[in-house]
Amino acid sequence: MATENIIAALDIGTTKIVCLVGEMDDEQRIYVIGHGEAPAEGLKRGIVVDMEKTVGSIRRAVDDAQMISGTEIDRVTAGIAGEHIRSINSHGVIAVSRSDQEITAHDVRRAIDAARAVAIPVDRETIHVIPQNFSVDDQGGIKDPVGMSGVRLELEAHIVTASVTSAKNIYRALERCHLSVDHMVLESLALSQVLLTDSELELGVIVVDVGGDITNMSVFYDGAIRYTGVISLGAKNVTSDIAIGLRTSVDQAERLKTTHGAAVASMADPEEMVTVAGAVGRPDREVSRNVLASIIEPRMEEIFSLVMREIKKVGITDRLAAGIVLAGGGSLLPGAVELAEQIFDMQVRTGRIERIEHIPDELDSVRYATVHGLLRYGFQHEPLPGGKRGRVRSLLKRFENWITRRF
Ligand SMILES: Nc1ncnc2c1ncn2[C@@H]1O[C@H](COP(=O)(O)OP(=O)(O)OP(=O)(O)O)[C@@H](O)[C@H]1O
Ligand SMILES: [Mg+2]
Structure with a gap:
């Protein structure tokens, strides 16, 4: 158990970097007291491809979390994921x-x-x-x-x-941000800390985390993690399919997907029309939600089918009595649960963050489950030896300055 009652967690995702500061009380309840988020620039599929941009994104997320929580962050429990795992x-x-x-x-x-x-x-x-x-x-x-x-x-x-190179580059980026690492935690393991019930862990369950560039899967049964895997497709592939299919920009496609999208075409009304902004120089058009969903469905089906194929390959389908728990931004598409049920032929639910006492409303989404899991992991495990202990200092003065600047 960590001896400090305030610690920080950092999720370096493929679309977003999120930093959380959490406080634990005497009854071991965890309260989120600050957070910061920045788009993940400089990373591709969990690998640093541009060090300057990566450092900039981490810095932004950590700076905001420091300001909001009124603490100074010099150590984090960081997540690691990607194709190289x-x-x-x-x-x-x-x-x-x-x-x-x-x-x-x-x-x-x-x-x-x-x-x-x-x-x-x-x-x-x-x-x-x-x-x-x-x-x-x-x-x-x-x-x-x-x-x-x-x-x-x-x-x-x-x-x-x-991969040594990929992990080193993450460490280097953190070092450049003057952050030491309390723990480097597999993101799937972090997710299990806040998404799974004890009985699911025992009965057998797969967590499918549909992120931006990748989909992480992890299998738990008899109370422990048994298998982890990565599929090189994620919710960003859905966005680019929409951009190509409807000949529009990626930003437009992203907006259409998150506001009007569905993972099952038959659930989307063919009569309900949405506006697609035309690419440069072209007029706006109307398409039905059903057309939009019929672009999304095959890609989501492909993602779930690839997960299923891997599960079958390892021969553990009969160990999964508790079925599937979906996580990640991609799982927020309406119909994702129904589609997954069809493909896996198992019970499916969307993950809900548990075991964190207080979560700000804007962070109470399965998109943020990884970083909450990292925070909980940090509180549950003694920091690795070597290096100084986290120094968490009250920075109320800086907080006041920040408030004055922002509002
Ligand atoms: N409400 C929503 N409906 C549909 N898709 C959504 C919604 N919110 C976010 N997404 C999609 O989720 C994806 C990002 O997922 P998430 O935030 O889990 O990724 P990440 O943690 O940054 O990446 P990774 O876990 O792959 O490293 C984006 O492609 C985004 O379009
Ligand atoms: Mg993620």
Whole structure:
């Protein structure tokens, strides 16, 4: 558990960068006390392609969060996602060290290190080693073996790796913003902190996060993360399909999608017309919502079908009794749940942020679930050793100046 009662989280998404400052009270309730958001410039599919722009975007989000919360942010719990993330399941075995055969926390750490020792290519960096199950001698399915008695301790673990270059560039961008990293957290793991109930985690569930450039999927059952994957398509592909299909600008297409779009054509009225601003020099036109939805549907169907194909490939469809939880901006399209139900043939719900006591209204959307999850993760885990502790200072003076400037 973090010892500070105020910490910051940073979600570096493919469309937006969001920084949250949260405070935890004595009853361990979390309150969001400030936030900042900036368009994600300089990043493509989770990879830094322009360092200056990335630094500028992070800075903007963090500066606003500092001003609103009246705190100074010098450390963050940051999210990592993107096509460069890979995950494997690994196995570690150790002999219990104490002569009386009682298993200690030290043995657990050794088992985790043994699982971590799996051959990871030199161009990849391990981000997480997440225990799934322990076995003591031949008894399996143990969640916490400390205090038990045995000779041999085995561990099944989920290992998440990132490309060294991609991770380094994220660290470098944060360093350039004078931010140290308390934790670098897989975004899917962060989502599970605020979107999933304990029974979903046990029964088996997939979280499908339809973001801008990419769709992240993660599978949980028997209380632990089991599989993670990335599809290289997201809600921005839907926008470009609309721009091409209706011969309009990307900005117009984005507006049409978010205000009038639907993921299922049969749910959109063919009689209800919307205005499409013509591209340069062309007049405005009217199209029906049904036409708009029939451009959106095939792309959303493709995204969900690719997720389904991957789930089938790993052979875990029978472990998913709790079905699907949708997240990310792409899941806000009306009809997304119905379309997903058809394709997955499972129960589907849109995620709702839980376990955060106070969320400003404008942040209470599944689009922001990742950053809330990162905040919760930051409070639940002791900061990594090395480097100084977060210094969170009241900056009421600066806040006053900012208020005067803005209003
Ligand atoms: N109300 C809405 N209806 C439909 N689509 C929406 C809505 N709000 C946002 N979106 C879409 O969601 C996408 C962005 O999703 P999100 O904010 O989850 O992405 P991100 O976190 O920046 O990216 P990623 O998770 O891929 O790194 C955009 O393409 C946007 O058009
Ligand atoms: Mg996201």
